[in-house]
Amino acid sequence: MQTFGIGLAGMGNVGAGVFKHLTLNRALLRERLGCELEVKKIAVRDMARDRGVSVPAGLLTTRWEELLDDPAIQIVVELMGQKDESLRLILGAIERGKMVVTGNKALLAEHGQEIFEAATKHKVPVFFEAAVAGGIPIIKAIREAFVGNHIRSIHGIINGTSNYILTRMSESGLGFAEALAEAQAAGYAEADPALDVNGGDAAHKAIILASLAYGFWVPAEKVFVEGIERITSSDISFARKLGYVIKLLGIIKADAGGEIEVRVHPTLIPEKHVLASVNGVFNALAVHGDIVGDTLFYGRGAGQDPTSSSVIADLAEAAAALQSPRSNCGFIPHGLYGTCQPIDQIVSEYYLRLTVEDRPGVIAQIAGVLGALNIGISSIFQPEGEEGETVSLVLVIHKASNAQMASALEQIGALPCVKKAPRMIRVENFA
Amino acid sequence: MQTFGIGLAGMGNVGAGVFKHLTLNRALLRERLGCELEVKKIAVRDMARDRGVSVPAGLLTTRWEELLDDPAIQIVVELMGQKDESLRLILGAIERGKMVVTGNKALLAEHGQEIFEAATKHKVPVFFEAAVAGGIPIIKAIREAFVGNHIRSIHGIINGTSNYILTRMSESGLGFAEALAEAQAAGYAEADPALDVNGGDAAHKAIILASLAYGFWVPAEKVFVEGIERITSSDISFARKLGYVIKLLGIIKADAGGEIEVRVHPTLIPEKHVLASVNGVFNALAVHGDIVGDTLFYGRGAGQDPTSSSVIADLAEAAAALQSPRSNCGFIPHGLYGTCQPIDQIVSEYYLRLTVEDRPGVIAQIAGVLGALNIGISSIFQPEGEEGETVSLVLVIHKASNAQMASALEQIGALPCVKKAPRMIRVENFA
Numbered sequence: 001m002q003t004f005g006i007g008l009a010g011m012g013n014v015g016a017g018v019f020k021h022l023t024l025n026r027a028l029l030r031e032r033l034g035c036e037l038e039v040k041k042i043a044v045r046d047m048a049r050d051r052g053v054s055v056p057a058g059l060l061t062t063r064w065e066e067l068l069d070d071p072a073i074q075i076v077v078e079l080m081g082q083k084d085e086s087l088r089l090i091l092g093a094i095e096r097g098k099m100v101v102t103g104n105k106a107l108l109a110e111h112g113q114e115i116f117e118a119a120t121k122h123k124v125p126v127f128f129e130a131a132v133a134g135g136i137p138i139i140k141a142i143r144e145a146f147v148g149n150h151i152r153s154i155h156g157i158i159n160g161t162s163n164y165i166l167t168r169m170s171e172s173g174l175g176f177a178e179a180l181a182e183a184q185a186a187g188y189a190e191a192d193p194a195l196d197v198n199g200g201d202a203a204h205k206a207i208i209l210a211s212l213a214y215g216f217w218v219p220a221e222k223v224f225v226e227g228i229e230r231i232t233s234s235d236i237s238f239a240r241k242l243g244y245v246i247k248l249l250g251i252i253k254a255d256a257g258g259e260i261e262v263r264v265h266p267t268l269i270p271e272k273h274v275l276a277s278v279n280g281v282f283n284a285l286a287v288h289g290d291i292v293g294d295t296l297f298y299g300r301g302a303g304q305d306p307t308s309s310s311v312i313a314d315l316a317e318a319a320a321a322l323q324s325p326r327s328n329c330g331f332i333p334h335g336l337y338g339t340c341q342p343i344d345q346i347v348s349e350y351y352l353r354l355t356v357e358d359r360p361g362v363i364a365q366i367a368g369v370l371g372a373l374n375i376g377i378s379s380i381f382q383p384e385g386e387e388g389e390t391v392s393l394v395l396v397i398h399k400a401s402n403a404q405m406a407s408a409l410e411q412i413g414a415l416p417c418v419k420k421a422p423r424m425i426r427v428e429n430f431a
Numbered sequence: 432m433q434t435f436g437i438g439l440a441g442m443g444n445v446g447a448g449v450f451k452h453l454t455l456n457r458a459l460l461r462e463r464l465g466c467e468l469e470v471k472k473i474a475v476r477d478m479a480r481d482r483g484v485s486v487p488a489g490l491l492t493t494r495w496e497e498l499l500d501d502p503a504i505q506i507v508v509e510l511m512g513q514k515d516e517s518l519r520l521i522l523g524a525i526e527r528g529k530m531v532v533t534g535n536k537a538l539l540a541e542h543g544q545e546i547f548e549a550a551t552k553h554k555v556p557v558f559f560e561a562a563v564a565g566g567i568p569i570i571k572a573i574r575e576a577f578v579g580n581h582i583r584s585i586h587g588i589i590n591g592t593s594n595y596i597l598t599r600m601s602e603s604g605l606g607f608a609e610a611l612a613e614a615q616a617a618g619y620a621e622a623d624p625a626l627d628v629n630g631g632d633a634a635h636k637a638i639i640l641a642s643l644a645y646g647f648w649v650p651a652e653k654v655f656v657e658g659i660e661r662i663t664s665s666d667i668s669f670a671r672k673l674g675y676v677i678k679l680l681g682i683i684k685a686d687a688g689g690e691i692e693v694r695v696h697p698t699l700i701p702e703k704h705v706l707a708s709v710n711g712v713f714n715a716l717a718v719h720g721d722i723v724g725d726t727l728f729y730g731r732g733a734g735q736d737p738t739s740s741s742v743i744a745d746l747a748e749a750a751a752a753l754q755s756p757r758s759n760c761g762f763i764p765h766g767l768y769g770t771c772q773p774i775d776q777i778v779s780e781y782y783l784r785l786t787v788e789d790r791p792g793v794i795a796q797i798a799g800v801l802g803a804l805n806i807g808i809s810s811i812f813q814p815e816g817e818e819g820e821t822v823s824l825v826l827v828i829h830k831a832s833n834a835q836m837a838s839a840l841e842q843i844g845a846l847p848c849v850k851k852a853p854r855m856i857r858v859e860n861f862a
């Protein structure tokens with residue numbers, strides 16, 4: 001039986017999981033693949049660290065460069081999660097004809113074009129299922145299962161930490177800070193949770209998905225990103241009154257003309273929509289293809305085991321590609337789409353929470369601003385039980401461009417009767 | 432650019448969809464595949480029938496045998512939905528080295544072993560994504576995305592017609608016959624809906640999924656199948672009182688020892704479970720892998736467009752395999768699993784609806800029978816508002832084998848206080 005040698009770069013949570021499961025399910029993989037996958041070398045930062053799995057000491061090295069030089073290694077698994085070093089490793093592997101498996105979403109979002117140009121030039125596939133949504137095979141679905149479809153839209157809950165925080169806020173009325181502290185205590189959030197809660201991590205994944213769906217690498221600066229840090233428990237309960245829940249969504253859409261939009265922000269979605277019931281650290285992606293229609297993919301979006309499952313699937317693909325060389329290197333650019341709409345032009349619906357003086361005439365002033373800007377209001381309500389000089393006022397706004405709304409917010413914020421900066425959250429009704 | 436010739440056998444709903452979408456999305460497919468897929472010949476029964484798509488008359492033939500003899504055809508798409516003729520076409524294509532794409536679930540469930548032995552012998556891949564769950568890429572997920580996983584269980588809503596009927600019964604309190612008539616009027620059920628409502632169609636799909644997951648062709652006689660014909664609106668409302676909804680599920684499980692179970696039957700599932708919210712003609716499959724954990728795949732399980740999407744994905748795979756021959760022919764048998772538990776030995780929980788005399792002592796008699804058989808009761812309730820000499824009595828039964836329950840039903844049915852044959856539906860709590 002043929003054996004393929006693996007060089008594992010990075011032995012953190014996911015790397016240790018890959019090693020563990022390759023060992024545990026070795027007999028199964030051998031049967032299904034008809035070959036052996038054998039880890040030949042593991043590059044780590046710290047030789048002494050306990051990783052919870054038993055690794056023969058001879059496999060470890062602190063120099064990832066050794067993976068490139070070792071002729072017994074045909075597949076390099078990049079799980080270092082670095083920028084410069086990871087890029088050097090991946091490009092080095094490609095140049096030497098070694099296949100690459102990576103879960104490095106930040107790197108792909110930034111250097112995807114460079115990496116796949118090199119891959120195509122050297123005819124070396126690069127696999128990256130683990131980079132988006134952990135164990136959910138969304139890359140495979142978009143690239144292969146829906147290959148005949150124009151992807152009309154993808155709506156994804158693609159950051160488990162922020163989904164856990166929003167779920168806890170929704171279930172228990174916690175504030176953002178308390179829910180974040182709980183997520184950290186439960187091990188779901190890093191000591192520095194910035195990338196999870198500010199939408200940055202979800203944006204990396206949205207960039208990869210959009211690039212794959214539309215055949216060009218979407219530049220990060222074209223992607224609008226807003227995090228969940230300013231969502232309050234009031235927003236969540238007001239949204240519920242309106243029949244919505246709040247989720248951090250990656251939203252990717254294309255119109256018939258080939259223009260696309262890519263954005264990440266907290267979003268009110270109808271409580272009946274299937275994404276609304278995706279709770280805790282789970283991820284889910286609703287994909288709409290022009291032929292297949294509505295589909296949904298759900299699973300754990302992070303963590304040692306689910307992410308290992310995707311890395312191992314990619315290793316199996318790499319082994320198949322080593323046995324039978326393929327022309328598809330994992331990303332095929334084309335020119336059928338191309339322009340990425342700036343956020344200003346994107347049309348959406350909106351939830352608006354204002355803090356206003358509690359006196360007659362206030363609603364008329366606000367409605368007047370919106371009316372003058374030709375923005376329709378679909379509902380207004382004033383939550384019960386608030387007392388004091390100021391009260392909340394909640395509006396749901398009909399379709400308007402983000403530019404229109406920015407003007408409206410500026411004018412409304414300047415009204416004397418409006419006492420705090422208006423709070424706006426986008427609404428998605430999947431119409 | 433290389434062109435691959437397709438022979439399409441069958442131009443019904445799905446065949447017409449494949450032809451239509453290959454034409455509409457031709458530019459996209461060309462970019463993504465780097466080759467052309469061109470339909471060279473179409474075998475139909477009736478040359479004159481209007482199929483809603485414009486087909487050059489020269490492509491049509493009434494003899495499917497011509498597809499085998501045409502050297503311009505490298506891929507045969509079998510969508511005739513026949514038994515003998517479809518089998519002869521598929522085996523004939525394999526013998527001639529032509530790749531096969533089929534959506535014929537009944538044929539695969541019955542002749543899968545023979546087909547894939549021939550495919551392996553002749554090194555010709557056979558693709559069958561369209562055979563299970565329409566547009567949902569569940570074959571690809573199990574075979575490729577979860578290749579490193581032991582599949583612990585699959586719970587699938589894999590027949591859209593029966594799901595539509597149960598949904599309508601649940602939403603509107605319709606009886607089975609009325610809901611079926613509605614499904615037929617809406618075009619969701621055939622004039623002869625037997626295979627949809629009796630579980631036969633779902634069983635074909637469950638056999639294919641289980642065979643793929645466990646590496647051997649599961650014999651149909653080992654699969655327990657019960658349909659939804661006897662579900663009443665009372666069952667649905669009593670189940671709801673207990674916090675459950677009723678779905679026709681395909682249930683596939685494996686234990687650590689390698690024994691598997693495959694069954695299709697109406698099932699009470701907790702209303703909070705994500706499968707409970709899969710309504711109408713939609714399909715969904717919850718797959719639990721030992722590494723990836725819980726996942727779910729959702730989409731349209733039938734219909735021209737979603738099924739075409741899967742056929743086209745398989746055509747793309749076939750084209751890739753023609754460019755770069757692969758050793759995996761679509762099904763790799765192995766011996767890690769093997770025994771299929773008979774239904775008698777399978778342990779489950781149960782919902783039991785009895786029609787009993789309305790007098791004291793009845794519950795004691797019934798509980799006595801169950802107690803003597805060592806079967807625990809987890810709840811008993813008598814629905815309100817029933818009047819007359821007999822009333823309903825609903826029990827939920829703890830885990831017991833199907834054999835134990837069969838004895839219990841026989842004894843309970845023979846009690847003088849029990850006036851009709853007991854009605855039993857299995858319960859799945861996903862524990």
